[in-house]
Amino acid sequence: PPYTERILKEIERIAEDDQVRGVVLAIDSPGGLVADSHRIYKQLVKLREKKPVVVSMGRIAASGGYYIAMGAGPEAKILAEEVTWTGSIGVIIPRYDLSELATKVGVHSDALKTGPLKDSLDPLRPLSDEERKVWDTIIQESLDEFVRVIDEGRASMTEAEVRQVATGQIFTASQAKALKLVDEIGDREDAIELLKKQLSLTDARIIQYE
Numbered sequence: 001p002p003y004t005e006r007i008l009k010e011i012e013r014i015a016e017d018d019q020v021r022g023v024v025l026a027i028d029s030p031g032g033l034v035a036d037s038h039r040i041y042k043q044l045v046k047l048r049e050k051k052p053v054v055v056s057m058g059r060i061a062a063s064g065g066y067y068i069a070m071g072a073g074p075e076a077k078i079l080a081e082e083v084t085w086t087g088s089i090g091v092i093i094p095r096y097d098l099s100e101l102a103t104k105v106g107v108h109s110d111a112l113k114t115g116p117l118k119d120s121l122d123p124l125r126p127l128s129d130e131e132r133k134v135w136d137t138i139i140q141e142s143l144d145e146f147v148r149v150i151d152e153g154r155a156s157m158t159e160a161e162v163r164q165v166a167t168g169q170i171f172t173a174s175q176a177k178a179l180k181l182v183d184e185i186g187d188r189e190d191a192i193e194l195l196k197k198q199l200s201l202t203d204a205r206i207i208q209y210e
Helices: 004-016 034-048 064-072 099-105 129-153 159-165 173-178 188-198
Strands: 023-029 053-062 078-080 085-087 170-172
Touching: 004 034, 023 064, 023 188, 034 053, 034 064, 034 129, 053 064, 053 188, 064 085, 064 129, 078 173, 078 188, 085 173, 129 159, 170 173
Parallel strands: 023 053, 053 078, 053 085
Antiparallel strands: 085 170
């Protein structure tokens, strides 16, 4: 957010445009919300059914940025620039425990709620064991879905290999290539030339959607 809806509409527009023969998916993003990443991914899955996609990673294509790259499909090539940072495969829910500070300044959480878990991310009190168990289940299921998407999107990787790199770590382009997270080291122009070759085009008009 706030660009998700615009991106979805652009992908749909591209899919319906008969003049567009293929797509270079340019990613320069540290990620974002799981739901938004998944919505863009699903729209790209529909796009790739109509047109071939090549992924071009810019400065950073991590977490949700990498998730979206999987929308290009298992047959698609992923190119990362020499200085690209990628990976960060995992799920995070930022939370701060300010309970000790609140006690020192005389602030106490006293939420009016309809259930014991309604305020489970309240920063003014510690997380209970029950609450931590609930959130651990949620993020684990989200991680499992992330792993599934990569497993389906990377024909060269097994699920075990995906889980091995799903530690939240950032990888350089050379590391990512060695781990099979990307296919080649190259920039946007290299991605365009690769797509032209796939489409058997000697010349092409390049349109950039923003």
